[in-house]
Structures are given as structure tokens and as C-alpha cells.
Amino acid sequence: MTQIFPPKGNISTRIELPGSKSISNRLLMIRAISGLPIYFRNLSDSEDTILLAKALGQIQNKKSGTVNINHAGTDMRFLTAHLSVKEGNWIITGSERMKQRPIAELVNALKGLGADISYLEKEGFPPLKINGKKLHGGRIEIDGSISSQYISALMLIAPALGEDLEIILKGNIVSLPYINMTSELLKLFGVYVLFNGKKLVVSPAPFNMLNDQFLVESDWSAASYWFNLAALTNHSEIELNFLDETSLQADSILPEIYSKLGVRTEFIEKGLYLRSKQGTVEEFEFDFTNCPDSAQTIAVTCFGLGIKANLTGLQTLKIKETDRILALKTEFEKLGASVEATGSSLKLIPPKEIIPEQVVIKTYNDHRMAMSFAPLAIKFPGLKIENPDVVNKSYPAFWDDLQQAGFDLR
DSSP states (O other), X not given: OEEEEOOSSOEEEXXXXXXXXXHHHHHHHXXXXXXOOOEEESOOOSXXXXXXXXXXXXXXXXXXXXXEOTTOHHHHHHHHHHHHSSSEXXXXXXXXXXXXXXXXXXXXXXXXXXXXXXXXXXXXXXXXXXXXXXXXXXXXXXXXXXXXXXXXXXXXXXXXXXXXXXXXXXXXXXXXXXXXXXXXXXXXXXXXXXXXXXXXXXXXXXXXXSOSEEEOOBOHHHHHHXXXXXXXXXXXXEEEESOOTTOSSGGGGHHHHHTTTTEEEEEETTEEEEXXXXXXXXXXXXXXXXXXXXXXXXXXXXXXXXXXXXXXXXXXXXXXXXXXXXXXXXXXXXXXXXXXXXXXXXXXXXXXXXXXXXXXXXXXXXXXXXXXXXXGGGTSTTEEESSGGXXXXXXXXXXXXXXXXXXXXX
């Protein structure tokens, strides 16, 4: 349990953000599949990335083994596809929560390419038994409304297939920027990718290494917690490193969003400055279909500023580390808010009265619950966060950085 007290004065700090988890994980997969000796600078130090690197090292020169990726959903999807094309007999498993997260859509797509995968416990969910072998390409269909990671997983193994992989995307595509990210990173290494919005074509081709070093941009999702903090303070100046205005990351939309929530963003040569400003919208509406990872943070910002919020496009939050829609509803209602939630939306009306003292925010083994709610201590000093170590999943230095900014953690 961590209790948080805000700084007594204005906030002025420079934060060294971790490398992008999304970019890091894709680069690790590209290196493993291509066999290129690529060196990465500013690689994410998140638990997910460390687990992925460990798993790839574990299976590198083996023909069999069991891989446990704990809570890491991206790792489960990427490695399921990778092990399907890596000769050998494999089992991939994870935490109890991971065993509740569906994977049938990806498994069915891989089986359409000839993969040999079976379920060891509940049909449609991990753990999986995989007999890896050479797969050919071809044409498959996949529902794009469940998880973009299924699609990225297929794209990442496509260069290792015997022929072109053509992926037809059905339904409303979620987290589209993450598909574009995978496409652009593959192109950087010489892979041919064609994407017209509903159809993807990835060709088998030798990877090219134009440079043996790759600087990973900082994580925009990690930056979201500092946008939140800047919005909730009257006076703050925060410098964040290695963030690009033309980023491939979905959460690079944050400056646009937070311009309505009291934060001014200025891009500089090696990052950006955040400054608190006067003036916010009275009501906030946004569709998070393309950037669901920032939804919790922005919901907390609206709560802290007393802004009514209507957040839509949240359908993927139900199958994350926890059911994030339900978790938000539960914690906001504990704090006195009125909340209406569906399977894809959340309507929030903040309370007019101050929350009770000594409220404990449950994190549900979800790193984003901890980091989204932590800046709320600015409004409610002494706020407690349960199980603070969950931040290791994506941003291990978060609490240290919060202390650097002047917060008192007990």
C-alpha cells in the first residue's frame, strides 16, 4: 500500500520516460524472426518487454519447452504466432487472469494457415499446446474488432511464411494505429506491406538492416500520467524526453486531447514541455477506439477536474489485465461519482462533495489503474494505492519519478 501526498509548491521537473513498450516488443519480434543482430537503445524496461526478451532467449536454440508470460497479453499473442512457425513442441501459458483472456480469434487464423495448436484447458483460452512447423501464406479472415494485437502477431510472422499473407479484416477495426505501427516497423527493415484499411498483404522477403542500432522512442502511454498530473495542478512545468510529434504510437494524440483539459504542450528538439493552463471544457466526449490505453487516465483527469465525461470505444478494455470498465466504475463510485457503464462506454458525473478520507484505490493487478489514479492525490492528499508494484508491468520507475516531482510517498 502506498499513500501519496502532493508537493507543497509548484511542480517543475524533467522526467526520463521509459522506451515505448509497443515499439520495443515489436522490435524484439522482428529481431527474433529476422535473425538480424540489431542493437536497441532506450528499449523498454517494462515487465512485459523483459518477459518477452527472456522467452525469446529461452526458445532460441531449442526444439521444445514451456513459456510462461504471466500477465503479458502482448507476449501471449506475439509468441503464439511465433511458436506456430518455429519448429518444435511448445506450451505457452500465463497467470490465472491470462487464462481468462480469449485467444480463439488468433488461433483460428493461425490454423487457417496450417498451424497445429490445441487448448490444454478451456476451449478458446490459454494455455496452448503448439507443434511449430513451416507454414505457408495465403488468405485468411480475422475480426478486427477484438484486438489489434492478433493482427500484428500475424503480420510479424508473415515474412517467415512461404508466400504472401493476405489478411482480410472484418468488423470495426480497433486500435488501428497499432496495426500501422507494425506495418511501418516492418517496412523499416525492408518488408513489403500493403494496407488499404480492410486488407493487409505482407510478403515473404529477406529483412534488410540499414542500421545495426535503433533508438526506441519514449512511451506515450507513460507520458499520459504526466499530462494527467499537469491537468490537475494549478502550476506545473514538466519536460518529457524522446517524444516525437509524428509518432507511430496511438497515444501521441494526448496533446490534442489535453488541450481541452487544461494542458499546453510545446514540442522541443528532444521531447516536449507540459504546462498547466487556465480553461477546460465543461463536458468531455471522446471515442477511444484507436487509443484505448489512455482512457483510464483521461477518465481520472475528468473526475479530478469535475468535468462530466462520455467515453466511448472502450470495448477492448474488458479483456485487459482486468475488466477496466468495471474497475473504473467501481472505484469512481467509491469516490462518490455517478457512473453509467456498458460493454464499450462509460459516462461519468463527478461528485459535488469531497471524497471521504482514507480512500484506498484498488488496482486489480492492473498497472494503468495505479498510475492513472495516483495523480488524484493532488486533489485528495493522502490517497492510498493498493499493490503499487503493479506499475512494473510498463513503467517500473513511476513511483521514483513521482517522488522526483516532489510527491511524498509513504
